[in-house]
Amino acid sequence: MTVPVVQAAGFAIADSPIGYGKSLNGAVSDKLFYNIGGGSVISQPATRSHLQHLGGLNLGWSSDLMCGNFDLKTTVGNQLNGLTSGFKNLMGEVIQGATGAVASLPAMVIQRANPGLYEMLTNGVLQAGIAFDKSQLSCQNMSQRMMDFSDSSKWTKAALMEEYKTLVNTGNGDAVGTTQKMEVADGTQGSNWIGGEKRGGKGQKAIQPIRDLAKAGFNMMNNLPANSHANVNHTQCNGAACQKFKNSEEAAAAVVRVLGDRSVRTCTDSRQCTSGGTEDQPGASVAGTGFAPMLEEATRTNIEQLMKLVSGENAPTIVNLAKLKTGSLMVTRGVIQALKRDPDSGALVSRLASELAMADTVETALTMRRMLMTGQAEPNAAAQAQAMAESDRRIATLDREITALKNEMELRRAIAQNTALTTLEREQNRVEMNLQRQSTDNTDSRIHTLSVPPKGREGQ
Template sequence: MKLTTLAIGLTCCFGSTLVLSAAPINVSSSGNVIGDDVLYSIGGGNAVTMGSAGNMDSISVGGGWNNNLVCGNMSLNHTLENQLNGATSGFKNIMSSVVQNATGAVASLPALILQRANPALYNLITNGILQARLDFDRSKGTCRAIGDRMADIAGNQMGWGKLAEGQAMSQTLASNSDAVSAVEQVEKKGGNDGVTWVGGDRAGGSGQKPIRIVGDVTKAGYNLLNKRATGDTSSISKDTCSNGMVCNVWSSPQEATAFANRVLGEQQQQTCDNCPKTVTAAGVGLTPLIQETYDVKLKALKEMLTGNKSLSAENLEAASSSSLPITRGVVAALKDERDQDVLARRLASEVALSEVLEKALMLQRTLLAGSREPNVAANDLAVQAVDQQSSSLQQEIGNLKIELDMRQQLAKNSPMTIIERGKARTESSRGVLPGGPETDRLNQLQSPAKSKP
């Protein structure tokens, strides 16, 4: 009967342990087995906040941000007609008394006949054309000035279009010395020719690939750090990596780009007409990646603790990170630990945090290298965008560090003080009071007092 009762108790105990192994780190899931001093000395539960998140959707903006505010669509002929017909001010205000007569004369007589037939009227029309031309140039200059001002305010939305227009102007002037004709050609082209981008290729224009700042710069940085051409897309095996920093983290530019887009999102720019100038996709940050890595590391560690897998170098590497390796001694000590569940989960969370932070720091280095690519470095808009993404990544890393330090400090503050004071009271109650200096004191108290003589 006693053996049966003991077996039932052991079965319930082991059954509860198996159920608890799949639960998150918290005091209630660990019951009375967890040592409070262990829980608070390691900083509580998980190292940092973790949670899952999906990929974010892309958002298109900038459909109305034309590269030159369609100033090139201004028509001189239409301007002259409106000036002479009185639809707009200018010549009408100067010569309002003869506009109607001039309109009828122009409609019926050529300019030469008009000069001979009515020199005064011809002079009036000539002055009107000059006045219309001045108003046209002034209006177009005002439109350009507004466009330049909007480019300063709108930043990336119009700055890339202005850059494309400037590069188109330089290419046109190289083959056409006629200033008026060159300006007309550039206005017709707009930003359809795109801009010079990574590797010297044109991008962002009509029929060209979009400018993907995060992806293209990450890809260029990956290849530059591995001494390859910026447009190389091939993978790098472990044998040819030669202990390289970047190729040990990501085996191909596509993997590095996928990690960068998952964390930072993407900022896509285009300069062509009738296309969205900016398309953005928000990143999910580092927290979901820590959760995903934590699940993988905890599973690998549990398999070794339960004996399903041996303590081989490959299995230990699967549960480790480059900056925080898990050794055989750590796993052996965890097997004999009564607080195995909590400590294993905490260890897996710290390994996941270190691995993701290692990739984040490597991404920073990759973005820095990519921003040094000549075509990117010569583009202030691209450099500013890369710096902004790098700053966002640095802020994410700093937030994780602050959270980790804060959790450790809070867990070691009041909870540890309460536990230590409780232990002190317990130890004091177990102590034995020292005996009196007099021997046989009890017998003396029990014996009657001697009467004085």
């Protein structure tokens, strides 16, 4: 594989062996090189690959954990027949024939034929009903506790609450019937999400918190519907977001590439929510790469463009200068002219390209931050506490990434100006203290003195 080399202005800049930064050929002042930081602004990125989505995990609740699967008839029958501890264990052998009696005689016949047995059975049914209600309540309490340990289950809980609200509002006033329907709710109807769209349920798209919030934020900042995919017309662009990204899809993809994201489904049984691609599967996630790859790409673009400007291939016009990735930090014609005249322009171009890329990357990071914060204001998203918690966590990660870029830039500059500069300064001091003097020699004068005898030998 050949190493790409860009040549201009009497020097060459090629990819260094480590894959990041530039190796310089040509006039380079060592002191200048280390004074400006000794190379690239930050180190090479940990990876240049687009990270793949990790396979979804079965994070949904299995159907046998649903409290609605409890059956009252089975509970009462088992209580009366002694399959579970309860009524028969308490009454012992008083009604050993209860099974046959219950199975063969209507309740009225039992009451007339054996009032005592009828009373015992009635009490047994009541006791079994109480035990059933107690068991179901314990199951519901355990369900609530288990949901507190899983963030995905919180989304499911929110979807179930929405189903319950719908049942109450559309029911016929039957509290018991509504409760029974709620007990078998499974979250397949999804949850209200950005733009009022149902997401996360059966046959629906997954909820992807960071991607969806970034899209909504971009659209809201450009006066578009929250779920719009339309491009922003350049005549209507009035901010940094639409200058960097054409539409919400492009903006969201950039945010996810940096910060990562995950997919959320609301079904209690995750096997019911498998619609969509790999990124829509329950529990699927993708890790972010951070800002280093973005910074490296911007640096490479700036180096190539600066080379063309310094070499004279491109004139330093407003249009050509605008091709540099600089954020709001502008490069003037005077800077290009100064680089043309500088014998150490190779080192200066490389460092300037990195610093301009850093300015562009930080501005992009702040734009992403604002998009996420704007997306949090979307009413349907704001109503989801878990969505706010997830986005707050990613915003905190973004802030740490920005701080890490700043710290590494300052640290590398401090390191470059430490031992390396001290070594160069000591060498300069040694040269100044041990100057070599060379006397001038006049060849013509030496030839004229050849006929003159040495002193002390005259007359010999």
